[in-house]
Amino acid sequence: MTTRADCLHLDAGDPLASLRDLFELPAGVIYLDGNSLGPLPRSAPARLREVACDEWGRGLIRSWNTAGWIDLAQRVGDKIARLVGVGVGELVVTDGTSVNVFKALCAALALARTGGPNGHRRNVIVSERRNFPTDLYIAQSFAREHELELRLVEPHEIACALDATSAILLLTHVDYRSGRMHCMAELDRAAHAAGAMTVWDLSHSAGAVPVDLRRDAADFAVGCGYKYLNGGPGAPAFLWAHPRHVALMAESDMAQPLSGWLSHAAPFEFAEKYRPAHGVARFLCGTPPVLSLAALECGVDTLIAAEAQGGMQALRAKSQALTTLFIERVEARCTGGELTLVSPRDASERGSQVSFAHVGGGYAIMQALIERGVIGDFRAPDLIRFGFAPLYTRFVDAFDAAEHVAAVLASGEWRAERFALRAAVT
Amino acid sequence: MTTRADCLHLDAGDPLASLRDLFELPAGVIYLDGNSLGPLPRSAPARLREVACDEWGRGLIRSWNTAGWIDLAQRVGDKIARLVGVGVGELVVTDGTSVNVFKALCAALALARTGGPNGHRRNVIVSERRNFPTDLYIAQSFAREHELELRLVEPHEIACALDATSAILLLTHVDYRSGRMHCMAELDRAAHAAGAMTVWDLSHSAGAVPVDLRRDAADFAVGCGYKYLNGGPGAPAFLWAHPRHVALMAESDMAQPLSGWLSHAAPFEFAEKYRPAHGVARFLCGTPPVLSLAALECGVDTLIAAEAQGGMQALRAKSQALTTLFIERVEARCTGGELTLVSPRDASERGSQVSFAHVGGGYAIMQALIERGVIGDFRAPDLIRFGFAPLYTRFVDAFDAAEHVAAVLASGEWRAERFALRAAVT
Numbered sequence: 001m002t003t004r005a006d007c008l009h010l011d012a013g014d015p016l017a018s019l020r021d022l023f024e025l026p027a028g029v030i031y032l033d034g035n036s037l038g039p040l041p042r043s044a045p046a047r048l049r050e051v052a053c054d055e056w057g058r059g060l061i062r063s064w065n066t067a068g069w070i071d072l073a074q075r076v077g078d079k080i081a082r083l084v085g086v087g088v089g090e091l092v093v094t095d096g097t098s099v100n101v102f103k104a105l106c107a108a109l110a111l112a113r114t115g116g117p118n119g120h121r122r123n124v125i126v127s128e129r130r131n132f133p134t135d136l137y138i139a140q141s142f143a144r145e146h147e148l149e150l151r152l153v154e155p156h157e158i159a160c161a162l163d164a165t166s167a168i169l170l171l172t173h174v175d176y177r178s179g180r181m182h183c184m185a186e187l188d189r190a191a192h193a194a195g196a197m198t199v200w201d202l203s204h205s206a207g208a209v210p211v212d213l214r215r216d217a218a219d220f221a222v223g224c225g226y227k228y229l230n231g232g233p234g235a236p237a238f239l240w241a242h243p244r245h246v247a248l249m250a251e252s253d254m255a256q257p258l259s260g261w262l263s264h265a266a267p268f269e270f271a272e273k274y275r276p277a278h279g280v281a282r283f284l285c286g287t288p289p290v291l292s293l294a295a296l297e298c299g300v301d302t303l304i305a306a307e308a309q310g311g312m313q314a315l316r317a318k319s320q321a322l323t324t325l326f327i328e329r330v331e332a333r334c335t336g337g338e339l340t341l342v343s344p345r346d347a348s349e350r351g352s353q354v355s356f357a358h359v360g361g362g363y364a365i366m367q368a369l370i371e372r373g374v375i376g377d378f379r380a381p382d383l384i385r386f387g388f389a390p391l392y393t394r395f396v397d398a399f400d401a402a403e404h405v406a407a408v409l410a411s412g413e414w415r416a417e418r419f420a421l422r423a424a425v426t
Numbered sequence: 427m428t429t430r431a432d433c434l435h436l437d438a439g440d441p442l443a444s445l446r447d448l449f450e451l452p453a454g455v456i457y458l459d460g461n462s463l464g465p466l467p468r469s470a471p472a473r474l475r476e477v478a479c480d481e482w483g484r485g486l487i488r489s490w491n492t493a494g495w496i497d498l499a500q501r502v503g504d505k506i507a508r509l510v511g512v513g514v515g516e517l518v519v520t521d522g523t524s525v526n527v528f529k530a531l532c533a534a535l536a537l538a539r540t541g542g543p544n545g546h547r548r549n550v551i552v553s554e555r556r557n558f559p560t561d562l563y564i565a566q567s568f569a570r571e572h573e574l575e576l577r578l579v580e581p582h583e584i585a586c587a588l589d590a591t592s593a594i595l596l597l598t599h600v601d602y603r604s605g606r607m608h609c610m611a612e613l614d615r616a617a618h619a620a621g622a623m624t625v626w627d628l629s630h631s632a633g634a635v636p637v638d639l640r641r642d643a644a645d646f647a648v649g650c651g652y653k654y655l656n657g658g659p660g661a662p663a664f665l666w667a668h669p670r671h672v673a674l675m676a677e678s679d680m681a682q683p684l685s686g687w688l689s690h691a692a693p694f695e696f697a698e699k700y701r702p703a704h705g706v707a708r709f710l711c712g713t714p715p716v717l718s719l720a721a722l723e724c725g726v727d728t729l730i731a732a733e734a735q736g737g738m739q740a741l742r743a744k745s746q747a748l749t750t751l752f753i754e755r756v757e758a759r760c761t762g763g764e765l766t767l768v769s770p771r772d773a774s775e776r777g778s779q780v781s782f783a784h785v786g787g788g789y790a791i792m793q794a795l796i797e798r799g800v801i802g803d804f805r806a807p808d809l810i811r812f813g814f815a816p817l818y819t820r821f822v823d824a825f826d827a828a829e830h831v832a833a834v835l836a837s838g839e840w841r842a843e844r845f846a847l848r849a850a851v852t
Contacts, residue, residue, distance in 0.1 A: 024483045033487045040483035048474050048717065056658055057450045057466035060801060061459045069659055096712030098686030099525060129698065134687035134712060137700040141685040152698075226713070232482055233495055233716035259567040260524030261560035270806055272555065272578075274563040286522030286560060287652070290659035291474065292715035375486060380696055 001332060002325055007395035015309050016318055020392040022302045023230075030397045030404075032376040035176075035204055035353050035387030038230030044298040051294045072297070073236070073288045074281075079300045080229065080238050083312060084202060084221065085212030091240040093225070093293065094284045095258075097203055100222035100239040101138045103256045103283055105168060108197040108220055109146065110254050111245055112167040116195050122167035124149045126158065126196070132172045135201050139170055155180065159190045166196035173211065174204035174351030177379050179323075179343040181209060181351045185216040192217065197245075203227055206238075207303050208319065208352040208389065210312040213240060220245070228352070228389055230299030235292055239283045246280055260285035302391055318390035320347040322398050323354050326386065329402030330356065334409055342383060353387045355379070364419035368408045371419075374401050427758060428751055433821035441735050442744055446818040448728045449656075456823045456830075458802040461602075461630055461779050461813030464656030470724040477720045498723070499662070499714045500707075505726045506655070506664050509738060510628060510647065511638030517666040519651070519719065520710050521684075523629055526648035526665040527564045529682045529709055531594060534623040534646055535572065536680050537671055538593040542621050548593035550575045552584065552622070558598045561627050565596055581606065585616045592622035599637065600630035600777030603805050605749075605769040607635065607777045611642040618643065623671075629653055632664075633729050634745065634778035634815065636738040639666060646671070654778065654815055656725030661718055665709050672706055686711035728817055744816035746773040748824045749780050752812065755828030756782065760835055768809060779813045781805070790845035794834045797845075800827050 011017055024040045025031060031039055055067040064070050073093045081091040094100065105125070113119040125139055129152040136152075143150040153161045155175075162169060169191040174181045184200065191198045200221040205211050207228030213221050219242050225235030241249075249255075255276050261267045262284040265275045276282040306315055324347050330339065339356040358365055359382050366378040376386040384405075388398065408414050437443055450466045451457060457465055481493040490496050499519045507517040520526065531551070539545040551565055555578040562578075569576040579587045581601075588595060595617040600607045610626065617624045626647040631637050633654030639647050645668050651661030667675075675681075681702050687693045688710040691701045702708040732741055750773050756765065765782040784791055785808050792804040802812040810831075814824065834840050 024479070026484045026486070029486070031486060037482075037487045039486060040478060045475055045478045045483075048478055049471055052466060052471045052474055052658070052721070053450070056463075057471075058452045060452070060455070060457060060465060061463045061803065062796070062801070063659070095521070095525065096686065098712040099521065099684060102684055133690070133693075133696045133698070136698060137685045137687060137690060138683075140700045141681050141683045144681075145683055232478070233489070234713040234719070236715060237712075255567050255570075257564075257567045257571055258525060258528055259563045260522065261563060264559070264563060267559075268806075270559045272559070272562060274566045286524040286663075287660040289662060289715040289718035291721055292718040293660070295478070295717055370488070375488070377487065380694075 002328065002399070004396065004399050007399040010395040014318065016306065016314060016390060017394070019302065019306055019309070020394065022305060023392045025392060028373045030374045030401050032374065032386040032388065032393070032401060034230070034389035035208070035227050036377055037226055037233060038228060038299055038389065039392065041230055041298040041302050043301065044232065044295050047294055047298050048291060051291055069290050072290065072293050073284070076293060076297045076300055077238060079297070079304055080206065083211065083303055084206055084240065085214050086240055090243055090280055091238055092280050092283055093236050093238050093296065094288065095237060097201065097222055097224045097237040098134045098138050099258065100237050101135050101199070101201065102142065103239060103258055104199045104220040104222055104241070105139065105142045105170065106256050107241060107245065107249060107254065108168045108199050111248065112195070112197045114252060118164060122165060122195070123147070124151050124165045125168045125170055126151045126153065126161045126166055127170040128155060128158070129153060130175065130177060131170070132176050132201060132203065135170060135172060158187060162190055162194035162196055164195060166191070166194045168199055169196050170199045172201040172204065174209065176204050177342070177383055177385070178355055179351045179353040181349055184218060188217045204351055210316050218242065225296045225299070229296065230302050231296030232292060232299065235296040235299065236288060239280070241280055241283060246282065249282065250276070250278060256283060258285045262286060306391060315390040319352040319388055322388040322390060322393055322395065323347060323350055323352065325395060326354050326388065326398040326402055329399055330405055333402055333406035336409065338409060352389060353385060355383045355385045357382045358384060361414055363421045364414040365408055367419040368414040369404055372404050372408070374404045428754065428825070430822065430825050433825040436821040440744065442732065442740060442816060443820070445728065445732055445735070446820065448731060449818045451818060454799045456800045456827050458800065458812040458814065458819070458827060460656070460815035461634070461653050462803055463652055463659060464654060464725055464815065465818065467656055467724040467728050469727065470658065470721050473720055473724050474717060477717055495716050498716065498719050499710070502719060502723045502726055503664060505723070505730055506632065509637065509729055510632055510666065511640050512666055516669055516706055517664055518706050518709055519662050519664050519722065520714065521663060523627065523648055523650045523663040524560045524564050525684065526663050527561050527625070527627065528568065529665060529684055530625045530646040530648055530667070531565065531568045531596065532682050533667060533671065533675060533680065534594045534625050537674065538621070538623045540678060544590060548591060548621070549573070550577050550591045551594045551596055552577045552579065552587045552592055553596040554581060554584070555579060556601065556603060557596070558602050558627060558629065561596060561598060584613060588616055588620035588622055590621065592617070592620050594625055595622050596625045598627040598630065600635065602630050603768070603809055603811070604781055605777045605779040607775055610644060614643045630777055636742050644668065651722045651725070655722065656728050657722030658718060658725065661722040661725065662714060667706055667709060672708065675708065676702070676704060682709060684711045688712060732817060741816040745778040745814055748814040748816060748819055748821065749773065749776060749778065751821060752780050752814065752824040752828055755825055756831055759828055759832035762835065764835055778815060779811060781809045781811045783808045784810060787840055789847045790840040791834055793845040794840040795830055798830050798834070800830045
């Protein structure tokens with residue numbers, strides 16, 4: 001059984017340990033909610049000051065050129081590309097995840113319907129019943145608008161649900177509740193065998209687990225900037241489309257409907273007629289929020305900094321060790337049978353988080369933990385969720401967090417009135 | 427003829443003059459491009475530091491509740507509402523202008539088609555040939571998707587172009603090139619007489635001229651946060667829908683297609699099924715970029731601060747005086763016939779900007795002016811454009827800017843090689 005001393009020893013020998021210094025983490029807090037909002041990179045306040053005071057304040061409108069604002073979204077996109085296995089110029093930072101899901105669905109449907117002799121009969125989107133709500137909401141509206149069937153199934157039913165009517169397989173790579181991770185390569189193969197296109201939401205993957213979109217033959221991917229990418233609250237999101245599809249869209253004169261001016265081939269000509277940009281820039285839309293984008297770059301840079309220590313592979317190994325340790329310690333210390341592990345026990349099937357169910361007490365238990373400085377989150381109806389971002393989480397944090405969970409349960413302190421359910425926040 | 431001494435006298439007696447102190451404006455610059463990017467509010471750097479260090483850094487995920495991030499977009503929206511004549515809770519800050527144009531078109535089409543016995547036959551969007559490009563680009567894609575005709579006409583042809591086939595009249599209130607301002611009330615009347623819905627882009631109006639959407643019976647409006655609202659580069663945009671339409675959308679089970687999680691009636695329930703929020707929140711989509719949104723609030727607060735000095739009406743009077751003075755001075759000092767006034771000569775038909783055409787020299791003249799510290803901008807093919815934001819522009823600035831224009835033309839310095847055309851930036 002792992003002891004606290006063992007954990008301190010693991011931390012002392014951890015080649016990734018120094019990456020924690022890239023963040024401002026408040027004293028007395030064990031932060032296990034980087035899957036909802038990554039912490040503040042130490043570089044971000046000074047960078048924000050520079051963008052505000054020097055670039056905006058002194059440079060004014062000139063900074064679109066002189067400070068490189070016009071290239072900023074692509075520069076950050078090229079960095080995220082390195083984390084998800086795609087090339088320079090293939091991925092853009094733009095809008096939010098939900099808007100990007102919409103754009104990807106539009107493009108994927110158009111492409112699925114032009115592919116093969118029966119393309120026009122493809123009228124089903126397959127997804128998971130417990131996919132991330134915003135993906136489902138966008139898909140529901142999209143299906144209604146285009147008179148498609150949105151077929152929602154359980155994870156094990158996905159492959160069987162794909163057939164000659166399937167247009168799109170829309171999945172979140174790592175489930176936001178359980179942390180269960182899909183095999184991307186396998187599902188891309190299954191979708192392609194049925195003639196469908198895949199749209200992957202990497203919101204709980206990018207920066208948390210190695211992703212290799214090209215190797216695994218994905219078609220489209222979107223993802224969030226403010227979770228494991230540490231980009232700050234509401235940071236812009238990203239979108240990737242396979243260059244083959246981007247080229248086909250150009251050949252076939254397909255535009256995505258959010259054809260704002262920055263997706264134009266020559267935005268500064270202010271031409272009357274829309275003409276989409278070459279490349280993935282056709283998925284841009286309007287002017288990006290530069291302040292939030294600058295903070296996102298600071299966040300992404302914390303992951304780029306890890307490349308010298310083995311990058312995503314090394315981070316993945318540490319993440320698996322952390323989540324395995326936490327499960328072991330919670331199960332060793334909480335033997336009353338109140339908690340049920342919801343995340344996969346096999347580390348290879350698990351993202352960088354661990355969730356337990358507690359019938360009736362999930363919300364209150366998490367509030368009691370937060371009062372103790374252990375910040376995870378609650379997901380209705382009964383989940384307590386703990387993210388283990390390997391960039392800044394120590395083995396001793398995982399150990400101590402498990403001790404707090406045990407103490408909250410053993411003491412019954414979570415039953416206090418002040419922890420009664422109110423509206424929760426992601 | 428107005429002298430420089432007169433201008434100094436006007437500034438000394440200007441009750442709005444102290445509002446200039448709300449901004450950081452670099453020494454040696456006459457900034458006449460607030461219609462493209464408003465300057466830095468003096469409050470913004472400290473506020474950004476607070477959001478980054480205290481709220482993000484120390485508050486972490488808890489700040490969605492404890493720092494009020496979850497209400498921030500609505501709080502800023504309620505402030506913008508005061509500038510455009512609508513009530514609390516009627517207007518939201520969300521996404522970018524282009525995305526909001528798309529949402530407004532979707533809702534307007536659905537409503538136009540349910541209104542009246544021939545609603546389903548309405549298949550035309552009327553707009554201006556020289557409407558702002560991003561509005562046209564979104565409208566082009568939207569028209570293609572829905573098999574509509576996009577009927578682009580000259581300003582004086584708008585009323586005649588409306589008929590029983592019209593679904594939507596999509597207009598920018600103040601033209602981004604000429605500064606010509608539409609009569610909103612008259613065009614709303616004309617559109618409604620034809621049975622069409624109006625969608626107004628207020629990007630060059632909000633914070634620059636008084637807007638009264640309710641009085642003028644508009645249906646939908648969108649606008650930009652980073653121009654006259656001083657919200658910082660790429661600041662989030664806003665959207666307003668008449669509460670009558672919002673109510674009808676609810677009754678008729680109409681959803682806008684960008685139905686991201688924050689537009690859900692109960693986003694934190696993470697329910698599987700989409701159920702749009704009551705009220706204008708149904709036009710939200712994903713998580714807002716909090717840093718950029720916080721800066722936008724600082725920008726909007728500069729306009730709210732003017733309320734004690736007469737608000738938009740007082741700002742409008744000053745703006746008209748500034749633009750009238752500038753036209754008078756430029757025409758008095760540039761008598762060679764090289765410049766042609768493109769903006770309306772009647773101040774009541776003009777927004778807060780002045781544009782002149784110069785065949786062949788527009789780009790170079792503006793570059794020469796920028797080198798002299800007079801920052802306006804160039805719009806292809808031949809316009810030099812000067813914005814006169816009355817919050818921070820002095821009468822002496824208008825006078826001096828005209829002197830610089832005259833000097834650049836008289837000296838021929840704009841013909842220097844270094845001012846030759848390169849890619850321009852908005």
